[in-house]
Amino acid sequence: MGKRGQMTEDRIYHTPQHPVPPFEFNAAVVNVFEDMIHRSVPMYAEIIRQQARMIQLGYHPGTRIYDLGCSTGNLALALCAGMPAGSFEMVAVDSSKPMLDAFARRLAGWPHRRQIVLRHGDIRNVEMANASVVAVNFTLQFIPPTDRDQLVQQIHDALVPGGMLLFSEKTTHADPRFADLQTDFYYRFKRENGYSDLEISQKREALENVLIPETLHDHHARLNRCGFTAVDVWLKWFNFCAWICIK
Ligand code: GEK
Numbered sequence: 001m002g003k004r005g006q007m008t009e010d011r012i013y014h015t016p017q018h019p020v021p022p023f024e025f026n027a028a029v030v031n032v033f034e035d036m037i038h039r040s041v042p043m044y045a046e047i048i049r050q051q052a053r054m055i056q057l058g059y060h061p062g063t064r065i066y067d068l069g070c071s072t073g074n075l076a077l078a079l080c081a082g083m084p085a086g087s088f089e090m091v092a093v094d095s096s097k098p099m100l101d102a103f104a105r106r107l108a109g110w111p112h113r114r115q116i117v118l119r120h121g122d123i124r125n126v127e128m129a130n131a132s133v134v135a136v137n138f139t140l141q142f143i144p145p146t147d148r149d150q151l152v153q154q155i156h157d158a159l160v161p162g163g164m165l166l167f168s169e170k171t172t173h174a175d176p177r178f179a180d181l182q183t184d185f186y187y188r189f190k191r192e193n194g195y196s197d198l199e200i201s202q203k204r205e206a207l208e209n210v211l212i213p214e215t216l217h218d219h220h221a222r223l224n225r226c227g228f229t230a231v232d233v234w235l236k237w238f239n240f241c242a243w244i245c246i247k
Contacts, residue, residue: 007035008031008032008035009032009035010035010036010039010040011032013198013199013200013206014196016198016202020205021206022206022208022209022210023203023206023210023211025071025094025095025096025099026096026098027098029098030072030096030098030099030102033072033099033102037074037138038193039190039193039194039195040195041240042186042237042238042240043235043237043240043242047137047235047242048074048075048078048137050234051075051078051166051242052078052079052081053082054164055088055135055164056079056083058132058133058164059083059088060132060160061087061088063089063130063131063132063133063160063163064089064090064091064128064129064130064131064132065079065089065091065131065132065134066090066091066092066126066128066133066134066135066155066158067090067091067093067135068123068135068136068139068155069093069094069136069137069138069140069142070093070094070099070100070103070118071094071096071103072099072102073103073107073116075135075137076090076092076103076116077107077110079112080107080110080112080116083112085110085111085112086115088115090117091117091119091126092116092117092118092119093119093120093126094118094120095120095122095123097120100118100120103118104118123136123143123151124143124147124150124151128154128155128158130158131155131158131160132159132163133163133164133166134155134158134159134163134165134166135165135166135167136155136165136167136168137166137167137242138168138169138170140152140167141169141170141212141213141214142210142211142212145212145214148222149222149225152222152226153226153227155226156247159247160247161247162246162247163247164244164245164247165228165243165244165245165247166242166243166244166245167219167242167243167244167245168240168242168243169213169240169241170211170213170240171213171214171215171216171219171240171241172213172239173215173216173239174215174217179239182238182239183239186238186239187200213239219241227247228245228247230245230246231243231246232244
């Protein structure tokens with residue numbers, strides 16, 4: 001990951017917009033993505049760092065790692081930093097071309113670049129097989145809820161026995177007392193990271209009906225329905241949650 005000091009600052013919602021358009025992963029977002037994700041996702045760097053370690057433990061030579069909704073490749077670059085060139089194969093998928101272009105530019109300097117295939121497309125249509133690890137970080141939340149079961153089933157079916165799904169999401173809570181507390185602490189986090197109330201409220205409006213969070217209960221029920229028998233929350237920060245699931 002690049003140094004945060006060198007990142008372009010996210011000022012997308014800095015000035016009033018009427019109306020606020022629905023959020024998209026376009027070139028303007030990609031340009032500020034590093035800054036945006038670190039200032040908007042609590043524990044993001046920790047999630048990527050520990051996932052890279054879990055992948056080092058769980059990866060079997062001859063199998064593949066998939067990163068679905070890979071954005072600009074932070075997980076892949078953490079793996080490059082931790083695993084020797086030639087020691088793993090990864091397929092990284094994203095539907096945003098500007099994200100993949102940025103990923104390709106970052107990868108160019110690494111000796112690992114030929115073992116990471118960047119695929120432009122919708123993760124609902126990607127053919128997957130022989131996976132020892134599938135990572136889906138903060139991306140299932142952008143898939144229409146009615147399509148989520150089928151995608152998680154495809155992931156399960158693509159994993160080899162004992163394979164891992166590493167999964168992170170923004171969640172919600174069925175009990176409004178906890179839901180409100182989580183939202184309150186999340187907005188405090190964003191304010192502490194320099195976002196104004198205007199930026200917070202315009203981003204919330206932009207994500208309405210675009211990012212659709214589910215409860216932990218919904219996620220666990222789906223993971224079980226799709227055949228994952230071992231599911232553990234390894235990190236939770238209010239409404240942000242990261243799981244490890246084993247086939
Ligand atoms: C990270 N995992 O840095 N098919 C493919 N890609 C999609 C789809 C789809 N249907 N929908 C959204 N995306 C990353 C962070 S960001 C999360 C993930 C965030 C892509 C979208 O283009 C974007 O790159 C990514 O999923 C979500 O660890 O920015 O909040």
